[in-house]
Amino acid sequence: MSxxxxxxxxxxxxxxxxxxxQAYEAAVARVETDPDGYWTDVAGRLDWIAPFxxxxxxxxxxxxxxxRWYADGVLNVSVNCLDRHLDxxxxxxxxxxxxxxxxxxxxxxxxxxxxxxxxxxxxLKARGVQKGDRVxxxxxxxxQAAVAMLACARIGAVHSVIFGGFSPDSIAGRIQxxxxxxxxxxxxxxxxxxxxxxxxxxxxxxxxxxxVTDVIVxxxxxxxxxxxxxxxxxxxxxxxxxxxxxxxxxxxxxDPLFILYTSGSTGKPKGVLHTTGGYLVWAAHTHELVFxxxxxxxxxxxxxxxxVTGHSYVVYGPLANAATTVMFExxxxxxxxxxxxxxxxxxxxxxxxxxxxxxxxxxRDGDEPVLKTSRKSLRLLGTVGEPINPxxxxxxxxxxxxxxxxxxxxxxxxxxxACLASPLPGATALKPGSCAKPLPGIKFELVDAEGQVLHxxxxxxxxxxxxxxxxxxxxxxxxxxxxxxxFSTYAGKYxxxxxxxxxxxxxxxxxxxxxxxxxxxxxxxxxxxxxxxLVSNENVAEAAVVGFPHDIKGQGVYCFVTLKADVVPTDxxxxxxxxxxxxxxxxxxxxxxxQFAPGLPKTRSGKIMRRILRKIAENDLSNLGDxxxxxxxxxxxxxxxxxxxx
Ligand code: PRX
Numbered sequence: 025m026s027x028x029x030x031x032x033x034x035x036x037x038x039x040x041x042x043x044x045x046q047a048y049e050a051a052v053a054r055v056e057t058d059p060d061g062y063w064t065d066v067a068g069r070l071d072w073i074a075p076f077x078x079x080x081x082x083x084x085x086x087x088x089x090x091x092r093w094y095a096d097g098v099l100n101v102s103v104n105c106l107d108r109h110l111d112x113x114x115x116x117x118x119x120x121x122x123x124x125x126x127x128x129x130x131x132x133x134x135x136x137x138x139x140x141x142x143x144x145x146x147x148l149k150a151r152g153v154q155k156g157d158r159v160x161x162x163x164x165x166x167x168q169a170a171v172a173m174l175a176c177a178r179i180g181a182v183h184s185v186i187f188g189g190f191s192p193d194s195i196a197g198r199i200q201x202x203x204x205x206x207x208x209x210x211x212x213x214x215x216x217x218x219x220x221x222x223x224x225x226x227x228x229x230x231x232x233x234x235x236v237t238d239v240i241v242x243x244x245x246x247x248x249x250x251x252x253x254x255x256x257x258x259x260x261x262x263x264x265x266x267x268x269x270x271x272x273x274x275x276x277x278x279d280p281l282f283i284l285y286t287s288g289s290t291g292k293p294k295g296v297l298h299t300t301g302g303y304l305v306w307a308a309h310t311h312e313l314v315f316x317x318x319x320x321x322x323x324x325x326x327x328x329x330x331x332v333t334g335h336s337y338v339v340y341g342p343l344a345n346a347a348t349t350v351m352f353e354x355x356x357x358x359x360x361x362x363x364x365x366x367x368x369x370x371x372x373x374x375x376x377x378x379x380x381x382x383x384x385x386x387x388r389d390g391d392e393p394v395l396k397t398s399r400k401s402l403r404l405l406g407t408v409g410e411p412i413n414p415x416x417x418x419x420x421x422x423x424x425x426x427x428x429x430x431x432x433x434x435x436x437x438x439x440x441x442a443c444l445a446s447p448l449p450g451a452t453a454l455k456p457g458s459c460a461k462p463l464p465g466i467k468f469e470l471v472d473a474e475g476q477v478l479h480x481x482x483x484x485x486x487x488x489x490x491x492x493x494x495x496x497x498x499x500x501x502x503x504x505x506x507x508x509x510x511f512s513t514y515a516g517k518y519x520x521x522x523x524x525x526x527x528x529x530x531x532x533x534x535x536x537x538x539x540x541x542x543x544x545x546x547x548x549x550x551x552x553x554x555x556x557x558l559v560s561n562e563n564v565a566e567a568a569v570v571g572f573p574h575d576i577k578g579q580g581v582y583c584f585v586t587l588k589a590d591v592v593p594t595d596x597x598x599x600x601x602x603x604x605x606x607x608x609x610x611x612x613x614x615x616x617x618x619q620f621a622p623g624l625p626k627t628r629s630g631k632i633m634r635r636i637l638r639k640i641a642e643n644d645l646s647n648l649g650d651x652x653x654x655x656x657x658x659x660x661x662x663x664x665x666x667x668x669x670x
Contacts, residue, residue, distance in 0.1 A: 030454065031454040033450060042312065042316055044450045044451050045451045045452070051465075052464045054464075060080070063080060066305060066465075066493070069309060069344075070301070072098065073098040073100065074096070074098035076094035076277060077096055078095045078096050079093070080093055084490070084491065084511060084517060085515070093301060094305070094493070098274045099274075100178065101174070102141055102145075106141060107272070110138060114134050115135060116133060116348065118136075118137045118343060118348065118349065119131070119137060119348075119351050120322070120348060121353070122350060122352045123354070124214040124217065124353045124355075125354075126359075126363075137343075138268075140167070140168075140268075141171050141175050141178060142267065142270035143263050143266050143270075144259075144263070145178040147175075147266055148179060151262075153206060154180075156279075158182045158203060159172075159183050159184070159204060159207075160184050160199050160204040160206065160207045161173065161183055161186070162195060162207060162222060163242060163329075164214065164222065164353060165353040166242065166351075168208075170338070174343075177300075178270055178272050180275055182280045183283075184285070185282070187331060188220055188330060189328075189330070189612045190610040191608060192225045193232075193609075194293075196230075197293070199229065199235075200232070200233060202500055204235075207239045209242070210242040211243055212244055212245040212247045212249070214245060215354060215358075216358035217358055219247070223241055223249040227250065227252075240258075240262060277299065277300055279299060280297055282335065283295040284438055287550035287553055288509060289550060290550070291550075291552065293550070294502075294505065296332075296438050297497050297498045298441055298497065302495070303340070304340060305494070306441050306494025307344065310442040311337060311342055311344070311442070313448060313463065314432050314448065315377070315449075317342070317345055319346060320348075321347065323342050323350065323374065324368070324375065325337040325338050325342075325406075326376075327378075327408070329351075337377060337442075352367065356382050356385065361393045364386070368397070368401065369398050369401070374401055375403065377405075378407065380407050381409075381545040381577055383412070383424075387419045388576070399426065402424075402425060404430055404431075405420060405421070406433075407432075408435075410543045411533075411534050412433055413457060418456055430454060432446045432448070433457070433458065435534050439510070441493075441496065444462060444468075445462045445468070445532055446459055447460035458531045458532060459533075462532070466492055467489045468487075468489075468524075469486075469487050469488070469489050470486060470526055471485050475513075475514045483524065483535070485522070485523060485524070486519075486524040487514050489518075491518075522536065523536060540634070542570075542571035542579045542581065544581060544613070545612065547613075553609060554567075554569040554581060554583065554615070555567045555568060557608035560608065561604050563591045564587060565588045566586040566624060569584070569615075570641050571638070572638075573642060580616035581616050582615070582619070583601070583617065584624060584637055585618055585620055586620075619666060623656060624637075625657075625663070626654065627654065636649070636651065637663070640660075640663050643669070645664055645667075
């Protein structure tokens with residue numbers, strides 16, 4: 025197989041799929057000629073309490089923080105994900121829970137999930153939670169995480185889910201930013217046989233959050249955890265005798281549904297705000313379109329609900345479509361590196377959706393751990409979160425998918441709610457490493473640094489010229505930051521922050537971030553965040569962090585650190601600083617490399633020249649470019665001499 029090979033749409037797929045090549049072209053054309061009609065039809069998949077009469081009001085020019093979709097419509101997300109399926113699919117499994125240990129596992133039918141959601145909603149109400157209140161959720165991958173999200177949606181509360189890998193400081197920052205006074209957590213998490221001290225992390229975080237009055241603790245491992253009287257309560261106690269029905273709150277389409285914090289190129293993480301109607305329309309529509317989801321199929325997205333992929337493709341998209349969704353608590357290589365494939369066989373998974381980093385790690389172990397499983401139930405594979413190198417794509421296709429399953433390489437962001445671009449299995453020939461074309465209604469453009477629109481086969485910065493229903497509406501509490509981050513670089517256009525190539529067939533190839541955001545194992549990190557963690561250490565005077573290519577993680581974290589004058593650089597201090605970042609942000613942000621540097625390359629005006637640091641970290645030393653404008657060009661010699669090979 026050559027790298028440039030194209031995989032045509034299998035005939036059977038063109039026949040079975042909801043959207044074939046002609047239908048794709050027709051949809052793209054219809055958005056141009058009849059946008060209101062197209063978007064009205066797309067939204068018709070949901071049950072509306074009061075139908076909308078306005079479709080969109082979305083100028084990126086005038087006031088991008090007044091993006092409105094289906095603005096006068098009224099609906100409830102939990103009703104769309106649960107109640108409306110009860111008559112026909114009440115006894116169908118909604119969530120298959122695959123625990124870290126693998127046994128026992130647990131299935132929740134739609135009826136059970138509905139009852140659990142109502143109970144949790146009633147518990148929240150009893151604790152005083154009202155429409156519009158922010159509820160922080162810091163849970164492992166257990167069904168109660170989905171239940172908690174849906175319970176918030178039921179009563180109109182706004183959830184802010186925090187990934188279980190975040191540190192107490194990161195939790196505290198997020199709680200303070202959205203002024204949340206209630207936290208739902210668990211005693212401990214369990215991943216790959218190791219416990220995660222969730223309640224302890226929350227306790228530590230809450231030392232900085234005096235506004236939190238209630239902590240609800242779900243029992244997972246049943247570990248003995250300290251409980252603060254008057255503040256903490258076990259969910260198992262609170263739900264005793266609580267009704268399993270709860271009247272859903274009628275929500276306006278533009279009422280907030282959730283906040284999800286994500287890293288940017290500057291400052292602290294941003295609270296990406298998504299609203300009710302447009303978000304659910306887009307999550308459900310893309311789940312059906314991209315994965316060609318058909319009723320009765322088993323869908324497994326391996327993402328944690330702490331990230332947007334888990335929100336849209338473990339919980340909201342699949343449940344709105346009455347799917348059976350798999351929720352996996354564990355990791356790909358525990359207890360063995362066949363775990364993913366064994367789970368596929370165990371639960372007869374039809375669609376499997378994961379991150380390139382996991383594929384690369386498993387590929388390293390060879391074919392045998394895959395081939396000893398059947399995987400006959402699989403029909404479609406997907407990837408998300410970072411570019412996939414053709415070698416990993418081809419292995420995924422040939423070995424995992426036995427050469428018969430199309431792969432959808434889905435490109436999107438926390439900000440975009442759900443997929444923006446992807447091949448459609450019944451419509452698009454596949455090119456390994458390309459996310460193919462934008463979905464109907466998504467309008468991509470490539471521009472150069474000055475904003476000139478580039479045509480034909482070319483490379484540039486990826487912008488989007490018109491809104492779609494799942495677009496974020498603002499940065500929570502900071503409209504100006506929303507505008508500055510996304511709409512100020514190129515007037516009237518949403519800037520993704522990604523570089524991209526378009527080939528002669530109009531296929532898009534994302535080349536990675538062009539800002540100071542790095543993508544480590546599919547997790548998005550702001551280099552500024554890691555730098556501010558480093559300089560908060562008493563030994564550090566200054567720090568600059570860049571990404572470098574990493575075989576498994578996609579990008580690794582390379583830190584250049586200048587120590588304070590009297591501090592001696594030692595191996596022990598190097599290890600200590602790695603541990604420091606782990607504790608300050610979370611284990612997934614741990615630096616791969618810490619290089620001590622007596623000075624950083626700066627312009628005469630004091631700006632750090634990251635371009636040079638990136639080249640050094642990448643070991644691309646012949647391309648350092650012009651260093652004559654540096655205040656002190658000699659620092660570069662030292663950086664190069666002491667470069668740490670990775
Ligand atoms: O750089 C792109 C990369 O991940 C970024 C978004 O990260 P996050 O908000 O954490 O969301 C990840 C899951 C949707 C993007 O700006 N990215 C995401 N998917 C792809 C990708 N890069 C290349 N190919 C993809 N399929």
